Amino acid sequence: MPDAVSLERARTDPRIVDLAAVPWRVRLLATHLGPGTLPPGPTVHAAAAAGVAATVPGSVHTDLMAAGLLPDPFMDDHADTVRWVGESDWEYATTVDLAPTAVEHARRAELVLEGLATLATVRLNGTEVASTANAHRAWHLDVTDLLRAGANDLTVTFASAARAMREADDGALPYDWAYAYNRVRVMACSVGWDWAPTLVTAGLWRAARLETWSGVRLRAHVATRLSADLTEGILVVDVVLDGPVVASGTVQVSLGDHVWQRDVDGAARLELAVADPAPWWPRGYGDPVRHDVVVRLVGTGQELHRRVGFRHVTLDTTPDAWGRSCTLVVNGRAVFARGANWVPDDLLLSRMTPARYAARVAQAVQAEMTMLRVWGGGTYEDEAFYEACDEAGLLVWQDFAFACAAYPEDESFAGEVAAEAREQVRRLVPHPCVVVWNGSNESLLGWADWGWPDRVGTRAWGEGYFRGILPDIVAREDPGTPYVPSSPFSTTPGVGPNVDGEGSAHLWDQWNLLDHTTYRDHVPRFAAELGYQAPPTWRTLTGALSLDPRRLTPTAPALAGRQKQSGGMAHLVRRLDGHVPDPDALVDDLDDWLWATQLNQADALRTAAEHLRGHWPRTAGCLVWQLNDAWPGISWSLIDHDGRPKPALYAVQRAYAPRLVTLQPRDGATAAVLVNDTDTAWDARVLVQRVHVTDGPVAATVLDVPVGPRAVAQRHVPPDVALPHARREEVLVADALDDPACAGASVGSGAPTPRARRAVAALCREDGVRWPRALSRTRVVPTTNGVDVEITADVLIADVTILADRVHPDARVADALHTLLPGESVTVHVALPQAPAAATRRALAGPPVLRTRNDLWHR
Structure with a gap:
C-alpha cells in the first residue's frame, strides 16, 4: 500500500504518461488484397512484417514512409501502388515501464486513446480492454487492475478497414468511391473523392496517454449560454470527481472577477449566472471576446483552464415574399x-x-x-x-x-x-x-x-x-x-x-x-x-x-x-x-x-x-x-x-470585401450594385467609365449611391455610358471614388489603380473582347524583404497577376488580379526569403511569372 505522503501527492498531482514519448513499433500482420490492388514487393513485405519504428500520433503510411519502405503517396501515381496498406492488418506495440511506487499510486488508472483509425483491438498485458470501430471517437479505458510494476505491454491491433468496408457492402445502401465508407465509421474521403485519392490508413492518429491517480481527480466540462437580449449569461460547468470510491470535494470556478465555490459529491452540474458578459462577435460585427475560466479542486493543485465565449445564435426561417429565409442571426x-x-x-x-x-x-x-x-x-x-x-x-x-x-x-x-x-x-x-x-x-x-x-x-x-x-x-x-x-x-x-x-x-x-x-x-x-x-x-x-x-x-x-x-x-x-x-x-x-x-x-x-x-x-x-x-x-x-x-x-x-462595387445585369440593363456589409452608412460615389481597350475612357458618369448599413443598393448605368460604340473593343469599368487608392480621380484622369473596389464588365461575350497585346513598362525594385514590381499600362490590361511561386517556392504576394487602364500603375510586393538574383528580377517582368488576361488572346 502507498504511504500517506504518496497518497497526498496523488491527490494534488494525478500522473500522466504521454504515450507519444515511449518507443512504438508497427508490424504487418496480414494482407487481404482486393481486385486490382498491387501487393508490396517481397523486400518491403518482409521488412514490414518484421516491424519498424512507429510514431504516436501517426499512421501506418507515415511510419512506413519514415522507414523508407513506402513512397510518398502524394507523388506521381503512388496513391494507387500503396493501396495495399489499407487492405492489410497491422499491430502497434509498446512497453510502458512503471516503477513500483507508480503502480502502488495507481488506485485508479485509465488508458486514453483520443483517435483510433479504425477497427482496433486494444490489449494491455495480454488482456483485451477494448474493441473499437469508430475513427471519430476517443476511448477512455479503465485499466486499474491490469497495471504492474516494471514492463507493461500495450498492443493495438488494427484490422483492415478497407476489407471490412468491402465485405460489409451488400449493395443495398448507396455510396460512391472505392469502399463502402457508409458501413464503417472511417473518414469518408479517405476512400477517395472527386478531389482526393484513396488512402485508407490505420494507426493511433490522435494523442494517447496513461493517467493514474489514487485520491480524487477533477474533470470538468464547460459551456455557455446567453440570453437573446445579451444581458444574462450562464456558465455551465459539469464537474466529475473520480476516485477509488465515490469522491467528494469543494470546487471553485472563476471567470474574470466572478468566483463561485460549490461542494460536489461525485458529480454535479453548476449553472452560474454571469451578468452582462462581453459577447463574442463574428468578424465585422465586434470583437470576438473570450473569457478565461478556471475550475479548481480546493485543497489540491488540480485546476483546469478553458476559454469560452458568450453568444446567442438562431437560424431565421421566417416565411417571406421569396419563400422562407435561411439567415443566421448572431447576438x-x-x-x-x-x-x-x-x-x-x-x-x-x-x-x-x-x-x-x-x-x-x-x-x-x-x-x-x-x-x-x-x-x-x-x-x-x-x-x-x-x-x-x-x-x-x-x-x-x-x-x-x-x-x-x-x-x-x-x-x-x-x-x-x-x-x-x-x-x-x-x-x-x-x-x-x-x-x-x-x-x-x-x-x-x-x-x-x-x-x-x-x-x-x-x-x-x-x-x-x-x-x-x-x-x-x-x-x-x-x-x-x-x-x-x-x-x-x-x-x-x-x-x-x-x-x-x-x-x-x-x-x-x-x-x-x-x-x-x-x-x-x-x-x-x-x-x-x-x-x-x-x-x-x-x-x-x-x-x-x-x-x-x-x-x-x-x-x-x-x-x-x-x-x-x-x-x-x-x-x-x-x-x-x-x-x-x-x-x-x-x-x-x-x-x-x-x-x-x-x-x-x-x-x-x-x-x-x-x-x-x-x-x-x-x-x-x-x-x-x-x-x-x-x-x-x-x-x-x-x-x-x-x-x-x-x-x-x-x-x-x-468579392468578399465588406464594401463592394459590382456591375450586374439587372432588369435587362447594366446596374452598379453596391454592397455595404458594415455598420456605417456609405454615401458612395461611383465613377462608371466605358473604356476603349487601347485609347482609354470614351464616356463616363458619376453615380451617387447611398447605401445603408448592412444593405445593398443599385443604380442603372445611363445608356450613353452603358451602350458601346464598338462592343468588342470597349468594356465598362466602375470605381468607388471614396476608395483611398482612388483619391483625386476624375473622368479620364489616369489616377492610380483603385484596387480595392473596381468592377469590370465586358460588353459582348467574354471571348469576343479584342484585348490588345499587354503593353506595359515594368520596374523591379529590391526591398528589405523581397521586391516591388511596378507595372504601368500603355493599354487596358486585365487581371495583372504575379505567379510568385514560379521564381521561388516560398515567394508570396498579398494581392493579384489588377485591371489597369491606359496610363495607370500598380505596385505588387513580392515577399522573398532571400535577396533576388538578377535572373529572378528579370523573370518577374513577364510570362510565365507576370500574367494578364490579355496574354490568352496573343498565344
Whole structure:
C-alpha cells in the first residue's frame, strides 16, 4: 500500500504518461488484397512484417514512409501502388515501464486513446480492454487492475478497414468511391473523392496517454449560454470527481472577477449566472471576446483552464415574399455568411499541426471570410482549428461526419453514431465559433434526386439519424446552437432539397453542365456549396510529379493522375468556352493552360459571390467549394495542398470585401450594385467609365449611391455610358471614388489603380473582347524583404497577376488580379526569403511569372 505522503501527492498531482514519448513499433500482420490492388514487393513485405519504428500520433503510411519502405503517396501515381496498406492488418506495440511506487499510486488508472483509425483491438498485458470501430471517437479505458510494476505491454491491433468496408457492402445502401465508407465509421474521403485519392490508413492518429491517480481527480466540462437580449449569461460547468470510491470535494470556478465555490459529491452540474458578459462577435460585427475560466479542486493543485465565449445564435426561417429565409442571426444581428467549405488539410490527419491550422484560418481571414463549413466527409477537426476560428471571429458551420451516402440504422451502428455525436458536441460546445450543426452532406438530396428509394426500398437509410438522434443530442448538449438535417435542405415539409426558395442550396450544374454566367439564374436563400476547378500552383503541381516539367503537357497521363473527377480534365477546357479564344489549343501549352484555367476559376467564383451578395437579404450566405486541399491535386480549392493561393483566392478576397462595387445585369440593363456589409452608412460615389481597350475612357458618369448599413443598393448605368460604340473593343469599368487608392480621380484622369473596389464588365461575350497585346513598362525594385514590381499600362490590361511561386517556392504576394487602364500603375510586393538574383528580377517582368488576361488572346 502507498504511504500517506504518496497518497497526498496523488491527490494534488494525478500522473500522466504521454504515450507519444515511449518507443512504438508497427508490424504487418496480414494482407487481404482486393481486385486490382498491387501487393508490396517481397523486400518491403518482409521488412514490414518484421516491424519498424512507429510514431504516436501517426499512421501506418507515415511510419512506413519514415522507414523508407513506402513512397510518398502524394507523388506521381503512388496513391494507387500503396493501396495495399489499407487492405492489410497491422499491430502497434509498446512497453510502458512503471516503477513500483507508480503502480502502488495507481488506485485508479485509465488508458486514453483520443483517435483510433479504425477497427482496433486494444490489449494491455495480454488482456483485451477494448474493441473499437469508430475513427471519430476517443476511448477512455479503465485499466486499474491490469497495471504492474516494471514492463507493461500495450498492443493495438488494427484490422483492415478497407476489407471490412468491402465485405460489409451488400449493395443495398448507396455510396460512391472505392469502399463502402457508409458501413464503417472511417473518414469518408479517405476512400477517395472527386478531389482526393484513396488512402485508407490505420494507426493511433490522435494523442494517447496513461493517467493514474489514487485520491480524487477533477474533470470538468464547460459551456455557455446567453440570453437573446445579451444581458444574462450562464456558465455551465459539469464537474466529475473520480476516485477509488465515490469522491467528494469543494470546487471553485472563476471567470474574470466572478468566483463561485460549490461542494460536489461525485458529480454535479453548476449553472452560474454571469451578468452582462462581453459577447463574442463574428468578424465585422465586434470583437470576438473570450473569457478565461478556471475550475479548481480546493485543497489540491488540480485546476483546469478553458476559454469560452458568450453568444446567442438562431437560424431565421421566417416565411417571406421569396419563400422562407435561411439567415443566421448572431447576438440579434442578421449575418451574411461569406466563406468557404473546409476539407481535411491532409489526408494523413496526424500530420496536421496547430501552425498549419492557424495558417489556413489566417488565409481565410485574408480573403475576407466570415464562415468556414467543416464538411461532413472529413473529420471533426482538432482543437487548434476551432481555437483559431474563435480567436479570429470566424463562424463555423459544423457537419456531422456523414456525406453523400445512405447509412445503416442497426443497433450497433446507431450506438456508435450516438456516442460519437455526444462526444463531439460536448467537445465543441465551448467554442463560440460553432454556430450551426448539420446532420449530413447531400444525404437528403441523394434520397430525393439520386434514385436511392429504388435501391433502398423499405430499409432504414440514415434519416433516423438526421431527423432524430442527432437533433436530439444537439438539443440536450448544445441547446443554444441551431441544427439542420442536411445540406442542402428545405424547411417546409414536402418541399425537396436544393431549391432557391428556402434552406441551403448546392449549385453544381454550373461546373458540371453549364457555365459560370448561369450562377446569375439562381437566387438561393443560402448557397452552401458552389465551385469551379483549377490546377494547383505550378510549384505545387510540378513538385508532386517526377516528370521533368519541360516534358509536362496538359494531356500527359501524369497530369491526369492529379484529377480525380471523372471527366474533370475535359471540363476544365470546356468551361473555358465563351471566355477565352480557342480553348482546345491550350492543351499544347502547360503554362497557358494553367493560367487560363486558374483565371476561369477566379472569374467563376467572383461572378457567383458578387451576384449572391447583391441579393442580400434574400440570399444570406455564399460558401464556395472549397478553401483548402487534402493533397496536391487538381480540385476546386482556393489554396493548394502546399498552402499556396490560387488566383481565385484573390478574386474571392475582392468579392468578399465588406464594401463592394459590382456591375450586374439587372432588369435587362447594366446596374452598379453596391454592397455595404458594415455598420456605417456609405454615401458612395461611383465613377462608371466605358473604356476603349487601347485609347482609354470614351464616356463616363458619376453615380451617387447611398447605401445603408448592412444593405445593398443599385443604380442603372445611363445608356450613353452603358451602350458601346464598338462592343468588342470597349468594356465598362466602375470605381468607388471614396476608395483611398482612388483619391483625386476624375473622368479620364489616369489616377492610380483603385484596387480595392473596381468592377469590370465586358460588353459582348467574354471571348469576343479584342484585348490588345499587354503593353506595359515594368520596374523591379529590391526591398528589405523581397521586391516591388511596378507595372504601368500603355493599354487596358486585365487581371495583372504575379505567379510568385514560379521564381521561388516560398515567394508570396498579398494581392493579384489588377485591371489597369491606359496610363495607370500598380505596385505588387513580392515577399522573398532571400535577396533576388538578377535572373529572378528579370523573370518577374513577364510570362510565365507576370500574367494578364490579355496574354490568352496573343498565344
